[in-house]
Amino acid sequence: MIDVAKIKSQFPIFSGKHGLNSLIYLDNAATTQKPMVVLERLQQFYSYQYASIHRGIYQLAHQATAYYEAARHKTASFLNAENHDEVVFCKSTTEALNMVAQGLKSRIKAGDEILTTALEHHANYLPWQILCKQTGASFRVAPIKPDGTLDLNTLQTMISGNTKVLALTHISNTLGTINPVQEIISMARQRGCLVVLDAAQSIAFDKIDVQTLDCDFLAFSGHKIFGPTGIGVLYGKLGALNELQPYQYGGAMIVEVTQQESTFKQAPHGLEAGTPPIAEAIALGSALDFVTEIGLNKIKHHGQSLSEYAKERLRTIPEIRLEGPLRDTGGIISFHLDGIHPHDIATILGDQGIAVRAGHHCCQPLMQALGIIGTTRASFSIYNNEDDIDQLVEALRTVKKIMS
Amino acid sequence: MRDSLKKLYQQVILERQKSNAGFKKRDDAEIIIKAYNPLCGDKFNIYLDFEGDKVVQASYHGYGCALSKASTSLMVETIMNKSVSELILVIEDYLKKLRQDHEHSEELVKALALARNFPGREQCTVLSWDALKTYLKNKTDK
Numbered sequence: 001m002i003d004v005a006k007i008k009s010q011f012p013i014f015s016g017k018h019g020l021n022s023l024i025y026l027d028n029a030a031t032t033q034k035p036m037v038v039l040e041r042l043q044q045f046y047s048y049q050y051a052s053i054h055r056g057i058y059q060l061a062h063q064a065t066a067y068y069e070a071a072r073h074k075t076a077s078f079l080n081a082e083n084h085d086e087v088v089f090c091k092s093t094t095e096a097l098n099m100v101a102q103g104l105k106s107r108i109k110a111g112d113e114i115l116t117t118a119l120e121h122h123a124n125y126l127p128w129q130i131l132c133k134q135t136g137a138s139f140r141v142a143p144i145k146p147d148g149t150l151d152l153n154t155l156q157t158m159i160s161g162n163t164k165v166l167a168l169t170h171i172s173n174t175l176g177t178i179n180p181v182q183e184i185i186s187m188a189r190q191r192g193c194l195v196v197l198d199a200a201q202s203i204a205f206d207k208i209d210v211q212t213l214d215c216d217f218l219a220f221s222g223h224k225i226f227g228p229t230g231i232g233v234l235y236g237k238l239g240a241l242n243e244l245q246p247y248q249y250g251g252a253m254i255v256e257v258t259q260q261e262s263t264f265k266q267a268p269h270g271l272e273a274g275t276p277p278i279a280e281a282i283a284l285g286s287a288l289d290f291v292t293e294i295g296l297n298k299i300k301h302h303g304q305s306l307s308e309y310a311k312e313r314l315r316t317i318p319e320i321r322l323e324g325p326l327r328d329t330g331g332i333i334s335f336h337l338d339g340i341h342p343h344d345i346a347t348i349l350g351d352q353g354i355a356v357r358a359g360h361h362c363c364q365p366l367m368q369a370l371g372i373i374g375t376t377r378a379s380f381s382i383y384n385n386e387d388d389i390d391q392l393v394e395a396l397r398t399v400k401k402i403m404s
Numbered sequence: 405m406r407d408s409l410k411k412l413y414q415q416v417i418l419e420r421q422k423s424n425a426g427f428k429k430r431d432d433a434e435i436i437i438k439a440y441n442p443l444c445g446d447k448f449n450i451y452l453d454f455e456g457d458k459v460v461q462a463s464y465h466g467y468g469c470a471l472s473k474a475s476t477s478l479m480v481e482t483i484m485n486k487s488v489s490e491l492i493l494v495i496e497d498y499l500k501k502l503r504q505d506h507e508h509s510e511e512l513v514k515a516l517a518l519a520r521n522f523p524g525r526e527q528c529t530v531l532s533w534d535a536l537k538t539y540l541k542n543k544t545d546k
């Protein structure tokens with residue numbers, strides 16, 4: 001069990017200042033709120049420790065570099081990576097996935113196949129769709145079943161000898177579906193294709209061990225695990241990272257530049273061109289410490305039990321139709337209410353201090369697969385409790401009343 | 405619940421969107437204008453027939469929220485029998501009324517104008533009107 005009240009007290013946004021005391025924040029799949037430790041770390045670094053990294057030979061720069069590299073070590077151990085050089089800092093999940101897709105371009109050709117799934121966020125769909133257009137490879141999308149789980153038998157048959165990449169999400173940001181990634185990765189391993197895992201939603205939900213998972217690449221964003229925006233992580237096996245063609249070129253990544261030829265560093269530095277998000281990386285380190293201290297086992301249990309409770313309570317409104325798997329979902333649920341447009345629902349809930357997300361959730365192919373236009377989505381985190389869900393359910397009754 | 409919310413979702417809007425006034429698919433229409441909001445997925449086809457430069461038939465079909473449906477329904481009603489030059493004025497007049505409270509606006513327009521008090525919802529009330537405006541602009545520019 002986690003102590004929600006104690007955790008919530010560490011998040012200034014819930015402190016009641018600035019008129020936000022009644023905020024019920026159920027949009028955690030979009031982004032999470034920030035605890036004091038993260039905010040303080042940013043302020044401390046910018047106030048007293050700030051300098052650019054990897055180039056200054058004065059003490060301040062040396063120390064800033066050490067903090068930045070310590071954040072890399074923390075991230076590596078958070079993911080149980082074998083080597084801290086397997087952690088590349090970037091801007092976001094989106095950037096990490098684009099970095100992989102474009103970095104593989106010279107190795108993909110017509111006749112190759114890239115496989116993704118109908119559950120993907122546009123960030124793990126478009127980079128591959130575009131890569132296929134650029135290279136002539138074929139873009140294949142593994143289907144889902146009506147309950148929003150992957151059709152594993154079909155997926156297995158779709159991994160062929162020509163499949164070069166399997167890109168899939170760990171947890172669906174729309175339905176909360178938890179993919180059996182361990183099983184899927186073993187299937188892919190037998191066929192020898194690269195596996196790219198989108199961990200944007202799982203990073204703050206479940207313990208991730210990249211060595212056990214045995215994925216080639218994994219991406220997540222700091223802002224979804226209580227860290228700052230502007231910092232993302234691309235994990236890759238060292239060999240796989242070093243085979244990527246850099247996605248950007250510039251300062252900090254070079255060994256030597258001459259008028260006609262240049263050479264570049266190995267990963268991770270060879271993939272971190274320019275001044276990186278230094279403060280954000282360091283504060284991400286604090287966010288990961290914060291999560292580790294609470295314990296991912298507890299966090300997962302909390303998220304799952306809130307989801308179960310929410311589903312149970314929502315079923316008390318007969319006009320609610322839940323989307324996605326019946327059970328075993330991440331802390332995310334999507335639903336429909338009596339044909340009422342999700343944006344009307346979200347406006348009326350917003351007016352009652354409840355923040356939810358409405359629409360296609362950057363998953364238009366998923367909406368098409370489900371034959372719907374959008375959903376209303378509630379997603380839970382460590383500062384939510386059953387009370388929040390009770391209020392959501394009450395507010396939904398109000399929506400029904402207003403709209404009928 | 406805030407008062408403004410009650411006003412936004414007042415009877416005029418809800419009745420209008422439920423009435424399905426002007427809600428009719430017509431694949432044989434002379435002109436089909438697409439109005440689409442990528443943010444929420446709202447998508448309407450607006451069907452128009454002209455005689456000379458006058459609108460003689462107008463309807464819409466598609467998917468949208470209460471506000472975008474009510475505003476589109478109002479639009480297809482308002483533009484009937486208008487010439488192209490009148491259409492441009494009618495659109496501008498509507499858009500102007502949305503931006504400020506006009507005593508003389510009809511109840512439905514007054515209600516739709518309240519959307520500007522709600523984050524992200526103003527665009528629901530202008531979606532189809534903007535699409536028509538863009539269409540007319542392209543047409544008169546040619």
Ligand SMILES: Cc1ncc(COP(=O)(O)O)c(C=O)c1O
Binds near residue numbers: 029092124169
């Ligand atoms: C599953 C999934 N993948 C990718 C992303 C993209 O993350 P970001 O916008 O931080 O790059 C998100 C965020 O919404 C997501 O939920």
